[in-house]
Amino acid sequence: MEEVPVRDVPGPARQIPNALTLLRFAAIPLFVWLLLQDREGPSWWAGIVFALAAITDQIDGFLARRWHVESAFGKVADPLADRLMIDTAVVLLVVLDRLPWVALVILLRDVVLVGGYKLVAPRGFELEVSMLGKVATWGLYASICLVLVTREGTWWPLALFWISLGLAVVAAAGYVLRARRELRD
Template sequence: MGSMALADVSWPVSDTEGDYGCGMAWATVRQHIPNALTILRFAAIPVFVVLLVHAGDGAAWGAGLFFAGAALTDQVDGYLARSWNVESAFGKVADPLADRVMIVTAVVALWATGRIPLLATLIILGRDLLLVLGYKFLVPRGYAFEVSFLGKAATWVLYASLCVVIVTAEGTLWPLVLLWFGIVLALIDGIQYLVRARRELAPGEPGRETHAHTE
């Protein structure tokens, strides 16, 4: 009976066949790695909030590590998806959504705990709302969205400044200077984005594609 069971098992007939099987298994696994990183970002958000609130007025190193990890995986998951050619419909929606939810959550939590001013909070939230509404309005009209260099720079400066605000005690001045610098970059980029969109979608140029940003 045991011999018959072993005979029914399909064993690799060569090292080449075994390598091929391993390669197929890895190809299957890596299809899911970028999306798994995105899901981890969503899962980290409530943990980040708890750690930030628990820190009180002091340096919230635990929350800072979670926030920095979210910023890192935001770059890694997209890079892996493009490099491995495993971009998915889920990833195209969930990746930027996770980025926006993390930023909005961090900004609101930092304002609620007295670490950043209300004006900075409103500007960042208003910019994100403008981008979301612009995306919904312009994409159906043939406007192509791509990340600009200034948009990337603004996002990274905002991430870095918020991370520094998190890991320093409440009332520390220089992280707020860095935060306002990031806000200025974001505002300039947003203005450029609106100017390009208005020019490219002006009457007489319907459906013309150009490049703007979604960061």
């Protein structure tokens, strides 16, 4: 697929990736409300909103790279929107007894990443999301969506969640190690 030179992308269209990221932030309260309406599941409407958030995550990154309109805002806001949507879903699913409390380890991972990034960014470290990190995020979005739309206790969405969570933790360790290496040199 041929990349589009930035001069060929109309001005307002250049804002589409960031607008999609902002839509993900705005979708969080709607997602919460919908999930709380269907506490025992399946939660189809919450699952649809969650799936749309996952899809916009893919679209905004694709467009930003293809159109060469990556921004400092997008590099921070895009992963933050993902983290907030996923973390919100996990916390609610734990509270509603649809995920075990151990799933909250995702919050610890995200606090380490966000807090660590705030410490290393001023020293010149730029966080580039690894392919493992992307796969983990896709897996978390997919597995949480499947937990939302299946009956409580369905084993296979939970298995996918645990695999994706494991990948996310490994990816986070990779980011920490890379930051330590680069900042030490």
